[in-house]
Amino acid sequence: MNSAKSKLAGTPTGYKIFAVVILILLAIFFIFPLYWIITGSFKDAITINARTPQWFPLSPTMENYVKLFKQPAMVWLLNTVIMAVGAMVLTCLTASLAGYALAKKRFYGRGILFSIIICAMALPKQVIVIPLLQEMNVISLSNTLWAVILPTVGWPFGVFLMKQFSETIPTEILEAARVDGAGELRTFFSVVFPMIKPGVGALAIFTFVNCWNDYFLQLIMLTSRTSWTLPLGIARLQGEMSNDFGLIMAGATLAAIPIVAVFLAFQKYFTQGIAMGAVKG
Amino acid sequence: MEQKAAAKAKAPKRSQFSGMSKALVRRETISAYLFLLPSLFFFVGFVVVPMFICLIYSFFNMGLDSTSTTFAGLSNYVRMFQDPVFIRGFWNTVLIVVVSVPAVTAFSLWVSSAIYQMKPAVRSFFRCVFYLPVVTGSVAVTVVWKWMFNPYNGLLNQMFNTVGFDWLGNTKTAIWCIIMILFTTSIGQPIVLYVAALGNVDQSLVEAAQVDGATKLQVFWKIKWPQIMPTTLYILIITTINSFQCFALIQLLTSGGPSNSTSTIMYYIFYMVYRYNDFGYANAMGVVLAIIIAIFSAIQFKVTKTDN
Known part of the structure; x- marks a missing residue:
């Protein structure tokens, strides 16, 4: 070329x-x-x-x-939506709080904490899934949607992304809010949050798409037929009736269409967010 | 450039608390940790703790029944080097990474430089198209490819008049099919990143070079390439991590076969847990995989830094 x-x-x-x-x-x-x-x-x-x-x-x-809905496909769809929305909401909330603190607060341990987050991001995500299963077994959460949601929220990429966005907030505005007597939480929700909204939007879509498609984590954590997600359901259908391609394609359509629609509707935020996440120089 | 970065990292350390009273520092520290608390709870609980579990359990023999757990020392690690399936998986993994990382990086750079100056609508059309396989999801993409590769009903054989040829059942072609599909699901993010990076290149430098009579190729290598280097490094590292972790394609297309010709470390870890419940050995392989990835990332970091 x-x-x-x-x-x-x-x-x-x-x-x-x-x-x-x-x-x-x-x-x-x-x-x-x-x-x-x-x-x-x-x-x-x-x-x-x-x-x-x-x-x-x-x-x-x-x-x-018709054949697809003889399977519990509706349950799988519902599970996938609950899982992805749950992970999305929790990630956006916790990451925007933490990202703001990392970007705008001066405190002991800030440098170390940030280095740990960067190092963790360079780790292979799937390697910790097996020990995670052992942990989830101990706290009796395996085979529930929580077992997928909690590690997704814990993954530090969101914090990193929100830190990047929060750094663009002018410090003077925060000081002005403090002079006006706004408390910490009030400052965050009425001053900071509106300013990082595009970033939160990007993170929301990013988390939603990634969680929806995180096949390995779902495969390890969700074992019973009624707790499966759509990707898992299709994968199993393929294993059980490997030559009924029509049925498998119907399942794949059901799994792909919602997520493709979300992506196309919000792709502007999405591409902006990914690009922002990489700008670290 | 390196010095500048080092100075930048040092500067806030000295001045971080300047002009702040002790009470203010303490107040700020407390409120910062309150903001961080929810996030840290999830991060420590479901990322840091499993990391340590992985490391510690790799020194034990353990199955599903925790009462039979015994200390194994380094035996899980020693076992890997005597396990032909692991070694085969290691080389397959290396092949996938060594082929797909340069291919993805070079190709996404070419596509991005071709589209980044197009009209915004056209640009975002192409960006969406190349991102589509990522969004569609590895499972949906894999099942449709499995159908297209099917010896009898598959589109590929029907188009090339080779009905009956088993692409995925052949030790020579199977891994290349996987690399090809992995490629289509890997270039979306690099293209988005490169388009953004190329858009941020300092235009005044480009214009100055053009005035001085530089060719397009010279402008690219002398001006744009150094400026997008950080993006290239980032792309190399995320593509490496993703290629090392390639799993869904392998499990759904070939299950590591035929005769382990597509088995990778990641697939073998899964197989150990699912077939034998051998958590100790699986965790040890996880640790080794993480170390291998860290080494690859470090090499890329070194190479791209000395390039400048």
């Missing part, structure tokens, strides 16, 4: 056309799996097992969805 670039560097228009063509081809390649999931979910068994691909479901059927 680099050699192509240097050869064409002299002819900017030629290179530009080449780049756009490649980008469009890639875009098709990246959209295609989602397209194939959704269209596949409306194809009947004969079409799916045919030896020639049908690019668009010519005779769409709902039979896969």
Whole structure:
């Protein structure tokens, strides 16, 4: 790719056309799996097992969805939503409080605490899942949604992100609030919080999407069929009826559509938030 | 640049409490910790504690039944080096990381530099498209690929006229299929980061260079590349961590097979717990995996720093 670039560097228009063509081809390649999931979910068994691909479901059927809802798919959907929303709300609340304190307060242990948070972020998240299961067994929370929510809230990325956002608050405004006699909590909720709202929005979507898709954590923690989430349910369906692709695609559609919709609706906050999280120099 | 960063880190240490009375410092400290308390509760309880559990339990033989737990010393660690499945998994993991990290970084840099100067709507369209597999979720993406790779009903074989070829059941192709899918689910975040970083490059420097007659390529390597270096480092590290932890793809596509050709350390940790309830050995492998990742990150840190 680099050699192509240097050869064409002299002819900017030629290179530009080449780049756009490649980008469009890639875009098709990246959209295609989602397209194939959704269209596949409306194809009947004969079409799916045919030896020639049908690019668009010519005779769409709902039979896969009927079959899907014979499974406890509604329970899985509900579990996934409760889990992701719970983790999202708790993360936003705790992380914005902590991020503000780290950015704007001067206190003993601040430097060490921040270093610990950075180090923890560089750790592989999945490695602590096995010992977490042992811990959850001891405190009798394994196989409940809490076992997924609590570690998600504990992951320090949110604190780091909120610290980045809180640093943009001018100190004078905080001092003015103090002079006006506002208490600590009042200052936070009526002065700080409105100013870091875009950051909280970014963190909310980020946590929601990540928690929804955190398959490994869910797989380890949630063992009984009624406590499963949608990703787990689909994975199990694939294990149990590995050739009923229509049914599996219906499940995948149900798992993917809500999260893709949330992402597309809020993608501006989302991309801004990810970019902000990395700006540390 | 390094000196500047060091000075920056030192400066607030000396002046952190300057101009503050002792009582004020104490008041600030107490209120800061009250703000931090809820977050610290979750962080310590569900990140720090399991880290220590992982480390400590790696020195024990333990299964589901805690009464049979015995001290094992270093035997879990020694066992790893004699376990051919672990060694196979180690090399597979290294292969995945060594191929996917440079590929993801280079490719996302190319895409970002191609799209960052486009119209905002077009730019965010492409950014969304490349992020789509991440949002769709590893499970949904994996099951559709499993269907596309299917020997008889799969789209790939039907398109290439190779019906019957088992991509995932072949020791030569299986791991490359996994690397390819991992690639599609890994480039979303780097592209978002690079687009933001390229947008922040100091335009006055770029213009000055152009006035001096620098070519596009020179502008890129001499001006933009050094400025986006911190982003590159960050991308290298997060991609490394993610590639080392690749799990869902492997469990759902091949379960480590055929004949362990796609087994990785992460998958083997899972397998040990699920098949044998061998928590001691699994935790020891977790510790080793964390150390390997730390070494890789440190190397990347060193290399990108001396580059400047």
